[in-house]
Amino acid sequence: MTDASLNPQRDLQKIGLIAGSGQFPLLFAHAAAQAGIRVIAVAFQGETDPALADYVEEFHLLKLGQLNRLIRAFQKAGITRAAMAGAINKTRLYTRIRPDWRAVKLLNKLRNKKDDFILRAIAQELESEGILIEPSTMLLPALLAPEGILTRRKPNRREEEDIAFGWQLAKGMGHLDVGQCLVVKNQSVSAVEGIDGTDATIIRGGELCREGAVVVKVSKPRQDLRFDVPAVGLETVETMRRVKAKVLVIEAGKTIIFDQEKMIDTADACGISIVVQKDLPGENQEPPPPLDAVGKPADVLLRKQCTPTPVPLHALVRSARPDAVKVGVVGVGYLGRFHSEKYARLPEARLVAVADLDGDRARTIAAPLQTEFMTDYRQLIGKVEAVSIATPTPLHYSVAKDFLEAGVHVLLEKPMTETVAEADHLIALAERNGCILQVGHLERFNSAFSAIRPHLRNPMFVEADRLALFNERGLDVDVILDLMIHDIDIVLHIIDSPLKELHASGIAVLTALPDIASVRMEFENGAVANLTASRISTKNMRKLRVFQENSYLVADYAERRAYAVYREKEPDEEGYPQVSMEEMEIDERDALEEEIFTFLNTIKGVGAPAVDGVEGRRALAVALEISSQIEGRMREGWQVSGGGSSEFF
Numbered sequence: 001m002t003d004a005s006l007n008p009q010r011d012l013q014k015i016g017l018i019a020g021s022g023q024f025p026l027l028f029a030h031a032a033a034q035a036g037i038r039v040i041a042v043a044f045q046g047e048t049d050p051a052l053a054d055y056v057e058e059f060h061l062l063k064l065g066q067l068n069r070l071i072r073a074f075q076k077a078g079i080t081r082a083a084m085a086g087a088i089n090k091t092r093l094y095t096r097i098r099p100d101w102r103a104v105k106l107l108n109k110l111r112n113k114k115d116d117f118i119l120r121a122i123a124q125e126l127e128s129e130g131i132l133i134e135p136s137t138m139l140l141p142a143l144l145a146p147e148g149i150l151t152r153r154k155p156n157r158r159e160e161e162d163i164a165f166g167w168q169l170a171k172g173m174g175h176l177d178v179g180q181c182l183v184v185k186n187q188s189v190s191a192v193e194g195i196d197g198t199d200a201t202i203i204r205g206g207e208l209c210r211e212g213a214v215v216v217k218v219s220k221p222r223q224d225l226r227f228d229v230p231a232v233g234l235e236t237v238e239t240m241r242r243v244k245a246k247v248l249v250i251e252a253g254k255t256i257i258f259d260q261e262k263m264i265d266t267a268d269a270c271g272i273s274i275v276v277q278k279d280l281p282g283e284n285q286e287p288p289p290p291l292d293a294v295g296k297p298a299d300v301l302l303r304k305q306c307t308p309t310p311v312p313l314h315a316l317v318r319s320a321r322p323d324a325v326k327v328g329v330v331g332v333g334y335l336g337r338f339h340s341e342k343y344a345r346l347p348e349a350r351l352v353a354v355a356d357l358d359g360d361r362a363r364t365i366a367a368p369l370q371t372e373f374m375t376d377y378r379q380l381i382g383k384v385e386a387v388s389i390a391t392p393t394p395l396h397y398s399v400a401k402d403f404l405e406a407g408v409h410v411l412l413e414k415p416m417t418e419t420v421a422e423a424d425h426l427i428a429l430a431e432r433n434g435c436i437l438q439v440g441h442l443e444r445f446n447s448a449f450s451a452i453r454p455h456l457r458n459p460m461f462v463e464a465d466r467l468a469l470f471n472e473r474g475l476d477v478d479v480i481l482d483l484m485i486h487d488i489d490i491v492l493h494i495i496d497s498p499l500k501e502l503h504a505s506g507i508a509v510l511t512a513l514p515d516i517a518s519v520r521m522e523f524e525n526g527a528v529a530n531l532t533a534s535r536i537s538t539k540n541m542r543k544l545r546v547f548q549e550n551s552y553l554v555a556d557y558a559e560r561r562a563y564a565v566y567r568e569k570e571p572d573e574e575g576y577p578q579v580s581m582e583e584m585e586i587d588e589r590d591a592l593e594e595e596i597f598t599f600l601n602t603i604k605g606v607g608a609p610a611v612d613g614v615e616g617r618r619a620l621a622v623a624l625e626i627s628s629q630i631e632g633r634m635r636e637g638w639q640v641s642g643g644g645s646s647e648f649f
């Protein structure tokens with residue numbers, strides 16, 4: 001293996017560019033200029049943007065099929081390394097191509113005319129003349145899609161099933177070298193890519209699906225990513241919007257994204273999910289050796305020389321908009337790390353720095369997010385307009401107080417403070433200094449709760465179960481302030497009546513604080529809420545049940561499901577009530593990202609905080625009263641009899 005193949009840019013002074021259509025050749029030339037590399041470009045009539053001539057040292061315009069002229073142009077310029085960037089419209093190959101004699105001989109040797117064979121044959125022909133083909137992304141690694149979900153909307157349960165179904169079929173289709181894209185819905189294929197390309201495939205499949213299609217585009221198992229990298233961009237999303245498709249799935253590290261910022265913004269505006277994932281384990285086994293122009297195994301040494309250097313995936317850090325809010329994060333432990341990542345991927349924010357007493361942890365979080373770090377949070381004052389505070393609860397008050405006194409908007413993790421008096425002081429500070437004070441009650445933004453919320457009509461009976469496996473994190477507070485406070489907030493939010501009475505019981509099992517709690521909340525309008533919480537369960541459960549006149553609603557936070565049972569207006573033939581059930585379509589979102597997005601918009605004057613300081617204080621007051629009742633009983637020696645409910649353990 002040559003040194004050049006290990007590092008494509010090493011000692012590179014000039015490079016050849018075989019330029020197809022689109023913006024890729026222009027981006028390649030611009031990146032080369034920035035790296036001080038001269039570009040000798042070969043372009044094609046009717047395909048390549050003529051503007052490329054302004055960005056390269058030499059510009060040779062050829063007709064499709066003039067292979068000999070292409071090679072001679074590179075040899076005359078002393079080119080020993082070249083890259084292929086940009087697509088060729090395949091439909092024009094039937095009408096526009098005029099191959100020279102060298103191209104004719106090459107095509108006649110091919111055992112088929114599939115993309116991989118043609119491109120690999122051309123690459124081998126160039127390499128036979130001493131021109132090594134380099135990866136087209138060698139100067140533009142940031143164009144490769146990073147793993148993760150790039151949009152605010154996430155796939156729902158049905159769409160996740162379609163993704164798994166479509167991915168497996170697309171990989172299988174790739175083995176046949178038929179195409180790279182297909183369209184599915186309800187685990188049924190509506191379109192497979194042909195020579196007409198990705199956009200045409202989306203239109204065909206999307207129109208058959210009517211709406212809600214899932215578009216899957218992957219690399220082929222034998223795809224040579226030096227010169228044949230799948231690509232998507234703004235036009236892909238615009239095409240999906242036309243046919244009301246909902247999910248685009250592409251492959252991490254093996255797909256180019258053009259106009260990434262505009263593409264994500266447009267997808268967010270249209271409610272489209274962009275999912276970037278690695279190949280599923282076991283679905284894409286090691287492919288057979290590549291074949292040469294006549295279908296025989298290629299030379300082993302040549303294959304080693306042509307293997308591109310793997311490009312590491314980059315974290316999604318979006319460019320901040322001109323009016324972005326300057327933000328910081330204080331405390332980058334478990335929750336603070338996620339706050340930091342969400343700010344970095346939202347263009348409405350400019351993540352100035354993260355702060356943590358543990359300098360090594362702060363540095364580790366800051367590096368991939370391309371931001372600064374510090375160990376003293378007070379250094380953020382004067383540099384930021386807003387902060388997220390995700391420190392341990394005992395520090396919430398003092399840290400938030402410093403920022404609110406400085407006129408900085410605050411998103412404060414729950415529980416907002418240790419005492420009601422501290423909460424009252426923060427609320428007063430925020431009001432006096434014109435600051436937004438938002439409290440982090442995530443379930444308000446849970447997609448399952450969002451699905452049932454429009455259907456709530458004067459709830460009169462509520463059940464909430466929240467069970468969690470034991471976790472050392474969060475043990476500075478009891479199970480009420482750690483877990484149950486989420487459900488307390490939801491109940492106070494949906495029942496429009498003053499709280500009349502509380503009846504609480506609980507016990508400490510593995511810690512010095514209550515680990516299990518059961519609460520009955522009674523309201524003045526007669527509504528009742530029963531809440532249970534355990535942090536020493538053998539299973540996870542987060543479920544809300546709401547009963548009201550003529551209907552029963554369920555939000556399963558963990559399973560991301562929502563459904564309703566209705567009593568129909570007309571009885572059946574025997575006079576009994578008729579019952580129907582509806583499974584609600586979930587508009588899946590990341591709850592924390594939505595919470596932060598709302599916080600940023602509120603700062604800009606769009607709407608009000610979803611959970612302001614007053615609501616956060618109200619939930620805290622109820623939680624503290626519950627804790628007080630339980631701790632009082634514990635001090636009196638009260639114990640749970642009979643071992644407790646099996647639902648808790």
